[in-house]
Amino acid sequence: xxxxxxxxxxxxxxxxxxxxxxxxxxxxxxxxxxxxxxxxxxxxxxxxxxxxxxxxxxxxxxxxxxxxxxxxxxxxxxxxxxxxxxxxxxxxxxxxxxxxxxxxxxxxxxxxxxxxxxxxxxxxxxxxxxxxxxxxxxxxxxxxxxxxxxxxxxxxxxxxxxxxxxxxxxxxxxxxxxxxxxxxxxxxxxxxxxxxxxxxxxxxxxxxxxxxxxxxxxxxxxxxxxxxxxxxxxxxxxxxxxxxxxxxxxxxxxxxxxxxxxxxxxxxxxxxxxxxxxxxxxxxxxxxxxxxxxxxxxxxxxxxxxxxxxxxxxxxxxxxxxxxxxxxxxxxxxxxxxxxxxxxxxxxxxxxxxxxxxxxxxxxxxxxxxxxxxxxxxxxxxxxxxxxxxxxxxxxxxxxxxxxxxxxxxxxxxxxxxxxxxxxxxxxxxxxxxxxxxxxxxxxxxxxxxxxxxxxxxxxxxxxxxxxxxxxxxxxxxxxxxxxxxxxxxxxxxxxxxxxxxxxxxxxxxxxxxxxxxxxxxxxxxxxxxxxxxxxxxxxxxxxxxxxxxxxxxxxxxxxxxxxxxxxxxxxxxxxxxxxxxxxxxxxxxxxxxxxxxxxxxxxxxxxxxxxxxxxxxxxxxxxxxxxxxxxxxxxxxxxxxxxxxxxxxxxxxxxxxxxxxxxxxxxxxxxxxxxxxxxxxxxxxxxxxxxxxxxxxxxxxxxxxxxxxxxxxxxxxxxxxxxxxxxxxxxx
Amino acid sequence: xxxxxxxxxxxxxxxxxxxxxxxxxxxxxxxxxxxxxxxxxxxxxxxxxxxxxxxxxxxxxxxxxxxxxxxxxxxxxxxxxxxxxxxxxxxxxxxxxxxxxxxxxxxxxxxxxxxxxxxxxxxxxxxxxxxxxxxxxxxxxxxxxxxxxxxxxxxxxxxxxxxxxxxxxxxxxxxxxxxxxxxxxxxxxxxxxxxxxxxxxxxxxxxxxx
Numbered sequence: 001x002x003x004x005x006x007x008x009x010x011x012x013x014x015x016x017x018x019x020x021x022x023x024x025x026x027x028x029x030x031x032x033x034x035x036x037x038x039x040x041x042x043x044x045x046x047x048x049x050x051x052x053x054x055x056x057x058x059x060x061x062x063x064x065x066x067x068x069x070x071x072x073x074x075x076x077x078x079x080x081x082x083x084x085x086x087x088x089x090x091x092x093x094x095x096x097x098x099x100x101x102x103x104x105x106x107x108x109x110x111x112x113x114x115x116x117x118x119x120x121x122x123x124x125x126x127x128x129x130x131x132x133x134x135x136x137x138x139x140x141x142x143x144x145x146x147x148x149x150x151x152x153x154x155x156x157x158x159x160x161x162x163x164x165x166x167x168x169x170x171x172x173x174x175x176x177x178x179x180x181x182x183x184x185x186x187x188x189x190x191x192x193x194x195x196x197x198x199x200x201x202x203x204x205x206x207x208x209x210x211x212x213x214x215x216x217x218x219x220x221x222x223x224x225x226x227x228x229x230x231x232x233x234x235x236x237x238x239x240x241x242x243x244x245x246x247x248x249x250x251x252x253x254x255x256x257x258x259x260x261x262x263x264x265x266x267x268x269x270x271x272x273x274x275x276x277x278x279x280x281x282x283x284x285x286x287x288x289x290x291x292x293x294x295x296x297x298x299x300x301x302x303x304x305x306x307x308x309x310x311x312x313x314x315x316x317x318x319x320x321x322x323x324x325x326x327x328x329x330x331x332x333x334x335x336x337x338x339x340x341x342x343x344x345x346x347x348x349x350x351x352x353x354x355x356x357x358x359x360x361x362x363x364x365x366x367x368x369x370x371x372x373x374x375x376x377x378x379x380x381x382x383x384x385x386x387x388x389x390x391x392x393x394x395x396x397x398x399x400x401x402x403x404x405x406x407x408x409x410x411x412x413x414x415x416x417x418x419x420x421x422x423x424x425x426x427x428x429x430x431x432x433x434x435x436x437x438x439x440x441x442x443x444x445x446x447x448x449x450x451x452x453x454x455x456x457x458x459x460x461x462x463x464x465x466x467x468x469x470x471x472x473x474x475x476x477x478x479x480x481x482x483x484x485x486x487x488x489x490x491x492x493x494x495x496x497x498x499x500x501x502x503x504x505x506x507x508x509x510x511x512x513x514x515x516x517x518x519x520x521x522x523x524x525x526x527x528x529x530x531x532x533x534x535x536x537x538x539x540x541x542x543x544x545x546x547x548x549x550x551x552x553x554x555x556x557x558x559x560x561x562x563x564x565x566x567x568x569x570x571x572x573x574x575x576x577x578x579x580x581x582x583x584x585x586x587x588x589x590x591x592x593x594x595x596x597x598x599x600x601x602x603x604x605x606x607x608x609x610x611x612x613x614x615x616x617x618x619x620x621x622x623x624x625x626x627x628x629x630x631x632x633x634x635x636x637x638x639x640x641x642x643x644x645x646x647x648x649x650x651x652x653x654x655x656x657x658x659x660x661x662x663x664x665x666x667x668x669x670x671x672x673x674x675x676x677x678x679x680x681x682x683x684x685x686x687x688x689x690x691x692x693x694x695x696x697x698x699x700x701x702x703x704x705x706x707x708x709x710x711x712x713x714x715x716x717x718x719x720x721x722x723x724x725x726x727x728x729x730x731x732x733x
Numbered sequence: 734x735x736x737x738x739x740x741x742x743x744x745x746x747x748x749x750x751x752x753x754x755x756x757x758x759x760x761x762x763x764x765x766x767x768x769x770x771x772x773x774x775x776x777x778x779x780x781x782x783x784x785x786x787x788x789x790x791x792x793x794x795x796x797x798x799x800x801x802x803x804x805x806x807x808x809x810x811x812x813x814x815x816x817x818x819x820x821x822x823x824x825x826x827x828x829x830x831x832x833x834x835x836x837x838x839x840x841x842x843x844x845x846x847x848x849x850x851x852x853x854x855x856x857x858x859x860x861x862x863x864x865x866x867x868x869x870x871x872x873x874x875x876x877x878x879x880x881x882x883x884x885x886x887x888x889x890x891x892x893x894x895x896x897x898x899x900x901x902x903x904x905x906x907x908x909x910x911x912x913x914x915x916x917x918x919x920x921x922x923x924x925x926x927x928x929x930x931x932x933x934x935x936x937x938x939x940x941x942x943x
Contacts, residue, residue, distance in 0.1 A: 149866070149882060156918050157865035157882055163910050164885050202912050 139168055140178040147184040155196050162202030170209035176216050179206070185216070189225040197237060204232075204243035211250040221257045230266040233273065238296050245273060245299035252306040261307055267316040270307070273300030274325040294337070297329060301340035308347040317344070318353060327361035335375045342370065342381040349388035358389055359398070368404035376417050383408070383423035390430035400437050409444035418458055425453070425464035432471035438478065447472055447481050454490035459499050466494065466505040473512030479519060488513060488522045495531040500538070504546045507532060511550025520557040524564070529554050533568050536575065541583040548578075548589035555596040562600030572597070572606050579615040584624050591616075591630035598637040605641060613644055617651030625665045632660060632671035639678035646682050654679055654688040661697035666709070669701055673712035680719035690720055746823050752831035756938045758823055764934055765822050780816025793930055794829070794922035800861060801918045804844040808920075830927050837914065837921060842903050844920040853898040853917075858883045861917040886916065 149161035168175045179185065191203040207225070210216050220226070229251075232244040248266065252258050261267065276293035304322065307313045317323075322344075329341045345363065348354045358364065367382045386404065389395045399405065408431070411424045428446065431437045441447060450472075453465045469487065472478040482488070491513070494506045510528060513519040523529065532554065535547035555561045565571065575597065578590045594612065598604040616638065619631055635653065639645045648654065657679070660672040676694060679685040689695070694716070701713040743758050750758070768789065769781060781789070786806050790796045796805070809817050809825035817825070828840045845861065846853045859879065866878050890898050890906040890913070898906075907913045915921060922930075 145881065146885070148878070149885075152867050152878075153882075154865045154867070156862065156916070159912055160862075160882060160886050160889070160916060163912055163916075164889050166910070167889065198912055198915075 137174055139175055140181075143168065143175060143178040143184070144182040147179070147182045147187060150184070150187045150191070155199060158191065158196075159198050159202055162199070162206065165206055166202075166209075170206065171212065173213060176210040176213045179210060180216060180219055185219055185223055185225075189220070189223050189228060192225070192228045192232060197240065200232065200240055201243060204229075204240070204247055208243060208247040208250060211247055214254070217251045217253060217257065220251055221260060226251060226257060226260045226266070227264045230261060230264045230269060233266070233269040238293070241273060241296050242299040245270060245296075245303040249299070249302040249306045252303065255310060258307050258310040258313055262310075262313055262316055267304075267307060267313055268320045270300045270303050271317060271320040271322045271325060273297060274304075274322065274329060276329075294332075294334070298334070298337045298340065301326070301329065301337065301344060305340040305343040305347065308344045311351070314348045314351050314354070317348060318351075318357065323348075323354065323357040323363075324361055327363050327366070330363060330366040330370075335373065335378055338370060338373075339375070339378050339381060342367065342378065342385055346381050346385035346388055349385050355389055355392045355395065359392070359394055364389065364395060364398040364404075365402045368399060368402040368407070371404060371407040371411070376420050379411065380417070380420040380423045383411070383420065383427040387423060387426035387430050390427065390433070393434065396431050396434040396437060399431055400434070400440060405431065405437055405440045406444055409441055409446040409449070412446060412449045412453065415453070415457070418461065421453075422458070422460040422464060425450075425461050425468060429464045429467040429471065432468045435475070438472050438475060441472070442478060442481070447478055448485050451482060451485045451487035451490070454487065454494070459497075459502055462494065463499070463502045463505055466491065466502065466509050470505055470509035470512055473509055476516070479513055479516050482513065483516065483519045483522065488519055489526060492523060492526040492528040492531065495528065495535065500540045500543050503535060503538065503540075503543045507535060507543070507546040507550040511546075511553055514550065514553040514557055517557050520554065521559070523554065524558055529558065529564060530568060533571050533574075536578060541581070541586050544578070544581075545583070545585040545589040548586070548593050552589075552592050552596050555593070555599075561596075562603055565597055565600070565603055566606075572603060573610050576607050576610040576612050576615060579612070579619065584622075584627050587619060588624075588627045588630045591619075591627070591634040595630065595634040595637045598634065598640075601641065604638065608638070608641055608644060612638060613647045614651050617648060617653035620653045620656035622656075625663055625668050628660045628663065629665065629668045629671045632657060632668065632675040636671070636675035636678045639675070639681075645679055645685065648679060649682060649685045649688060654685050655692050658689055658692040658694045658697070661694065661701070666704075666706060669704070670706055670709040670712070673698065673701060673709050673716060677712040677716040677719070680716045683723055686720045686723045689716075690724075695720060742819065746820055749820075750823055750827045752827045753823070754938075757935055760934050760937055761823050761826060762819055765819050780814070780818040781822065782816055786817055794926045796919060796922065798918050801844065801920050805920055808840060808843045829922055830931060832921075838904055838907055839900075841907075841914055841920055842900050845903075845917050846898075851900060853903070855883060855887065855896060858886060858898075858917060862886070865918075889913070890916070 143165065146161045146165045149157050153161065165179075170176065179188075188203045188207055191199045194200070207220065211220060226248070229244045229248050232240055233248075235241060235244075248261060248270070252261055261270075274297050276297040304317060308317060326341050326345055329337060330345075332338065345358070345367075349358060364386070367385050370378055370382045371386075373379060373382075386395075386399060386408075390399065408424055408428050411420070412428065415421055428441070428450070432441065447469070450465050450469055453461065454469075457465065469482060469491070473482065488510075491506060491510055494502065495510065497503060497506070510523060510532065514523055514528075529551070532547050532551050536544055536551075538544055538547070555565060558564050575590060575593055578586060579594075581587055581590070594607065594616075597607065616631065616635055619627070622628060622631070635648060635657070639648065654676075657672055657675055660668050663669070676689060676698070680689060698713045698717050701709055702717070704710055704713070739759065739762065742762060743755050746758050746762075747753070747755050753761070765781070768785065783803070783806050786809070787799075787802045790802050790805060796802055806817070807813075809821050811821055811824070812818075828836050832840065842853075846857065862882055863879055865882065866875050887896070887898070890902055892902045892905055893899065907916075
């Protein structure tokens with residue numbers, strides 16, 4: 001999923017009108033940086049033109065800002081201020097785009113934090129210091145004065161200064177950096193370590209706001225602010241707990257911060273906040289600063305959501321007993337509470353340990369219920385959670401039993417919100433792995449809707465849509481539906497993409513469709529087989545393997561398959577050379593293709609010329625059952641040309657094959673017996689087989705219920721026997 | 734103390750003070766008499782004087798600001814006779830210990846404004862804030878600092894822009910940001926001291942109910 005997410009964000013950036021040239025999208029960190037930079041450039045263009053139209057005093061110094069996020073917040077606030085006056089349509093457009101971009105950028109940040117690489121830290125933009133010249137806005141000086149009161153004042157003066165500081169537009173980067181540059185962060189954090197409740201509250205209110213800025217977040221962590229905030233979670237004052245948790249939620253948006261929270265026992269404390277059933281001994285005098293337990297739980301959930309993006313934290317949450325508490329909170333109907341709770345569950349559900357607990361706590365029921373909510377963000381997160389959990393069969397059944405398939409199907413028709421659509425299609429995909437669910441989806445006409453989504457959608461949606469169709473195609477009835485609503489063409493069109501996850505799914509879907517002869521005709525007409533064939537050159541092994549698997553039914557069901565295969569220039573050589581790959585899945589799939597190719601004699605001759613026999617023989621020494629099976633099948637096919645039988649023997653393929661008979665897999669037995677049968681037409685091979693103890697193993701299989709296996713085993717033994725008899729006869733005559 | 738007199742007193746006080754139970758009022762009255770030190774004189778003429786009261790504020794409720802403690806005394810002393818009688822005592826404590834937001838709001842405002850005209854003037858604010866900066870620099874700079882602080886406070890709270898803070902201004906500002914309730918200095922006791930006081934004062938009730 002992380003791969004897909006990266007693709008999604010890159011796709012979004014590419015969707016901008018002034019886009020950077022399309023780059024090879026390899027799933028490397030480097031690419032993410034490049035695409036971030038290109039997005040940054042685009043934003044700079046938009047940002048500058050907006051700057052020139054503003055009527056405020058010039059803020060030239062701001063052009064030295066290098067951080068992209070600052071541009072986001074900056075531009076958003078500018079847009080908010082002037083959208084109504086100056087360029088209304090333009091600003092609404094760009095703010096919409098800014099939203100999407102910011103989300104994608106944040107997603108990148110989150111993904112990168114999610115991955116195990118530490119290089120995210122190196123990416124820190126060099127800390128930008130404001131130039132101390134007369135161009136600094138007045139806010140800077142005012143804030144500086146206020147910070148002086150924080151440093152030099154008593155509690156009264158401090159509170160006044162803190163309340164006054166809150167009046168500044170703390171969402172604006174100027175103010176945020178001003179606070180930092182005059183040493184405000186240190187003071188604010190120091191205040192958190194005092195005993196004065198009012199000062200702590202005032203300080204946290206400010207820290208909560210300014211920690212939306214990524215630079216400030218890092219500064220806060222560098223100054224040791226997180227452990228202090230974690231300690232405040234123990235305070236008896238509920239409002240302090242809430243503020244501390246909310247601030248942690250904002251700060252813990254990068255990997256190092258999450259680690260710090262965990263190391264100081266923060267996860268356990270945050271999980272404890274979720275427990276709002278108990279009423280701690282409240283003072284008889286209700287303090288003016290008190291808040292309700294529910295609010296405390298909500299803030300705890302927000303913080304956990306941010307923290308749960310790291311694997312170790314997911315584990316900690318589970319160990320601290322977070323799941324039953326989250327399950328309990330799911331039963332509320334407050335959207336504010338539900339979103340972070342579902343968000344946390346969805347993050348954690350990617351781990352297997354969680355899925356068992358999620359099943360136990362009846363969480364699926366509530367997730368399905370909330371799919372019907374009006375809140376789009378909530379729907380999105382519920383769908384994501386279902387996507388994560390539906391890896392598990394029981395969960396898929398639960399989704400169906402609780403009536404979750406219908407809302408999913410109906411949400412498919414709503415294409416405005418792309419993030420939600422991506423989550424919904426993902427859930428549909430994973431649920432489709434179960435056949436009963438597919439039947440239901442068919443009832444709800446979901447298949448037709450999915451075909452409709454094959455065009456004009458961002459890549460992340462497409463990956464899931466095609467994945468879902470691929471699962472549906474496992475059934476004959478659905479294949480017909482897909483063909484009839486014209487799904488084949490868009491699928492074949494997608495074979496030319498670059499997105500590897502998408503390609504894997506598309507090849508699978510096309511391959512599944514190719515089982516129907518009528519669909520195969522359409523695929524052939526659209527040049528689909530050639531496209532699949534060229535995917536064998538794709539650098540990624542998963543794509544290669546998937547394309548190869550798809551080619552098998554294509555060749556089986558095409559008219560004039562032999563002719564078609566020959567028409568691909570260099571195609572046969574390409575396939576044979578793939579036998580040099582190191583990836584087992586690729587090898588197995590290529591063997592399967594060769595088995596199909598070799599049904600045509602002429603082609604078999606050609607691949608023999610390309611040296612298929614030695615290459616296949618080299619692979620014989622393997623323990624991988626899947627590979628063994630397909631390898632044996634292809635060897636038995638290839639025996640039927642010229643002196644290939646003898647050649648296999650010369651290349652020492654026979655002895656390893658005999659060992660396959662010791663495997664536990666019947667498919668392997670069948671294929672091996674057939675191969676040995678073919679090979680045993682040659683005398684030398686018989687001798688090898690006999691020396692390697694094949695006869696005993698084959699004898700056991702003669703009694704097998706599998707008819708083909710019976711026949712092949714018997715045939716092989718009889719050949720060996722016949723040779724033995726002939727030798728005996730020769731000796732005695 | 735005469736029981737009948739006590740009961741009548743409790744009755745009359747509980748009519749105007751709703752936040753204490755009768756048994757609690759009785760306890761508070763007893764404490765009052767212990768503090769005053771004379772248990773047998775007619776109750777109406779006896780009261781806590783300023784100094785005694787300030788000692789109580791300091792030792793029981795942990796207050797330290799002289800100026801403000803004075804003002805608290807005046808806020809308690811509704812009839813302005815320089816003594817806090819028992820009714821004023823109970824009424825004042827009801828705000829301290831059980832006050833609603835509205836009651837505390839009014840109380841603080843009363844503490845802060847000095848003149849009878851119902852406004853907190855700039856001079857008053859200066860008076861209250863003049864010791865709020867630690868003396869790090871020569872006198873002049875600190876004075877300037879305090880003046881600026883006063884400006885900041887006024888800017889924050891003076892909604893009708895008349896250079897002084899009326900009750901309406903104060904109410905609006907505090908409703909927007911609760912931290913500003915005791916903006917010019919602590920005039921309400923900390924939660925902990927209240928709890929301690931209540932535990933001590935009402936322990937009689939707790940034990941007697943078993």
